[in-house]
Amino acid sequence: MKTRVSQCLHRHLTDIDPQREMDSKEWDRQANICIVRATTALHDELAGYSKEQRDHISDMFNSMAATNRAIRQLLGPGWGDPSSVDAVALARLQLEGLFALCLMFESPKYVDRFRQDYWRKSYIQYLLIREETLTLPSFQELASKTPVDLLRLGLHFGVTNAPICTVENEELGKPLPHGVRKEPITRFPTPGKAIDLIPQGDKRPILERLYQKYLHLCSFAHGSGEANLFKIMFDERSPHARFATDNERAERFQSNVAGEAFTTSFFSIAQAAAELTASYPKSTDLPGAAIIAWDQLSVASFWTKAVWEIRTRNLLGAIR
Numbered sequence: 001m002k003t004r005v006s007q008c009l010h011r012h013l014t015d016i017d018p019q020r021e022m023d024s025k026e027w028d029r030q031a032n033i034c035i036v037r038a039t040t041a042l043h044d045e046l047a048g049y050s051k052e053q054r055d056h057i058s059d060m061f062n063s064m065a066a067t068n069r070a071i072r073q074l075l076g077p078g079w080g081d082p083s084s085v086d087a088v089a090l091a092r093l094q095l096e097g098l099f100a101l102c103l104m105f106e107s108p109k110y111v112d113r114f115r116q117d118y119w120r121k122s123y124i125q126y127l128l129i130r131e132e133t134l135t136l137p138s139f140q141e142l143a144s145k146t147p148v149d150l151l152r153l154g155l156h157f158g159v160t161n162a163p164i165c166t167v168e169n170e171e172l173g174k175p176l177p178h179g180v181r182k183e184p185i186t187r188f189p190t191p192g193k194a195i196d197l198i199p200q201g202d203k204r205p206i207l208e209r210l211y212q213k214y215l216h217l218c219s220f221a222h223g224s225g226e227a228n229l230f231k232i233m234f235d236e237r238s239p240h241a242r243f244a245t246d247n248e249r250a251e252r253f254q255s256n257v258a259g260e261a262f263t264t265s266f267f268s269i270a271q272a273a274a275e276l277t278a279s280y281p282k283s284t285d286l287p288g289a290a291i292i293a294w295d296q297l298s299v300a301s302f303w304t305k306a307v308w309e310i311r312t313r314n315l316l317g318a319i320r
Helices: 024-041 051-075 082-104 109-132 137-144 148-156 161-172 191-195 204-221 225-233 246-279 285-297 302-316
Strands: none
Touching (some): 024 051, 051 082, 051 246, 082 204, 082 225, 082 246, 109 148, 204 225, 204 302, 246 285
């Protein structure tokens, strides 16, 4: 998927107040409420989704809550600690979680694809270790039989003998047993490829807009020049730190690190909860939590405001 700026931009007709202060602790509280309301809603039946599939979606929400806590811990020391910059890279995980959930809300088959892809990667790691230690006496048991817990997990995810043999064929060149036909495990798509699986209209326009944000966050996970610059700027031991005043560093930290990480994390959780409301139209608690969260997010930044105006306002049936 490749969407140019000209294809995904949202022209704003109203401004935001850049001086408005956002309370990060309040955002954490609202994010936690969204998580609780979402996981509670998922206890109820959802057409086409099994309990195990709903439980997996709940796990995704709880994982986002854990990452949100990790972001807060990294940002805790403030601009005086260069490791705080890595909070932006963690924020990327939150956006990836949102993309994954948006796809899972399309069909339960994507929940299965996610779980089977996870199993495939685990099995490949097992094969790699097994093959590398094949001649070592202490690893003969590993070489002689596949761990039972890994096989059980595969069966739980719907991975039968044919997909297992296919992985061994793909990774090791091992011939398929007689009578077994090739049955590859479809990989779960990355955010860019996930967009191509979302129908035109609906939530696709916001994912196309968010993909530009995702690419920017990816640069922090890939050791970008911007990330390195901030780490130098916030490191008192660096000889280059003296080229910025404390006020300049505090300002940069707030706008480019703390603000970016907190906003992305809170947004990802709130939007995931908002998207889930479409699956539970009779729920009142879930949209209530999402609306309260979006009362903050809709004016927090231009990119969150864009998502609000493109989709979320209509999704929640709320007008500011």
